[in-house]
Amino acid sequence: MLPGVYLATRKDGKIYYRSSITYKNKHISLGSYEYEEMAHQAYLLAGVVLADPNTYRIEDYPKKCILNFNKWVSLINYRDNGLYIKTPIYLKNKFFLYYIDKDTTLIFDIDDLFYYSRRTIMKRGGHLFVAEYGMQVNLLSRYGIKNYGIPGRDYRFVNGDNTDFTYNNIELINRYYGVTRINTKGQIRYLTKVHVNGYYIIGRYSTEMEAAIAYNKATLLLNNKGLLKDFPKNYIEELDEITYASMFQKVRISKKFLAYVDSLDIN
Structure with a gap:
């Protein structure tokens, strides 16, 4: 041979x-x-x-x-940096480049090297995915961005480069389900809405946490009324159970929405 x-x-x-x-x-x-x-x-x-x-x-x-x-990238990275990586990664000083193809390169923090050295990033229809336990997971979800997230409204790339996934470059604007940050006469407020045959306003709140809890409370009211819809739940890591329960009891819900819930006749 x-x-x-x-x-x-x-x-x-x-x-x-x-x-x-x-x-x-x-x-x-x-x-x-x-x-x-x-x-x-x-x-x-x-x-x-x-x-x-x-x-x-x-x-x-x-x-x-x-x-x-992919092999071309792996060989050149090994030659230049002394570390062989199976995925198409080229190491820099404090970050690395991941080559989707010759014309598409993503930037990541070096802290993410272990994760991406073992996963292939796929691009379909303008969306980026990785395989997780047999499922395709949207790449944005790794950075706290919801699947329905809209750039400019729910998140933004600080330097304007949507291929730069370093943590300092990703700013989350709306982190929670049903919550949108709004600017009212120069004052930041958080609008909570829930979708049931159209959007219903739950309320406007001074903090993002209140707005997220209001969404949870509103969807629980709907489920308790008999509406069989699997609403996502907002998880707030900063709050312990006692603080969350206290805020849950105190947060106010729109009277109009409460009247709508009372009017539901679900058999």
Whole structure:
């Protein structure tokens, strides 16, 4: 066999060729190929990429390349930074780049390296996902942004770059279900609404926590009345059970909404 090539057999008995290279005592799989010569070419190219940092950079990825792009990034990162990562990550000083493809790069804090070094980010219909226990999870949810979150209303990227997911660059505006921050004559207030065949205003509150608790109280009233709808619940980590219960009892609900709840006749 040619250098860097190993013969393998699929479950159906068909032969294929696996390519790999060893660099600095690290054995790296390069991929599987239909022909021996293709696997050998992958081995040769990987050797050139790894040997000299002046040969190739990530942006030099050829239009027709025997190595897939993710592997290209992994090899160059290993060459330059001495750490092999299976996902397409390139390390910087206090952050790292994650390459969705050659033209799309995301920025993350170095604290997130362990998480993303073990997960593939997918892009579909303009949305970013990762696989979690067999499910596709919206990338934004990792940063406290709800699935329905609207940029500019519920969250914003401080520097205007929506590919920069470093923690200092993500500002949560509306963190809770049913709560919207509003500016009334220069004063910040929090509007709570619940959706039942249209939106009903629950109230306007001086703090975000009050507004979030009001949403929980309003949806509980609806459920207790017999409305079989699975409303999401706001969890407020800053409050212990006693403080939460006290605020829950005291928070005021719109009289109009209370009248609507009383009028419901659900069998």
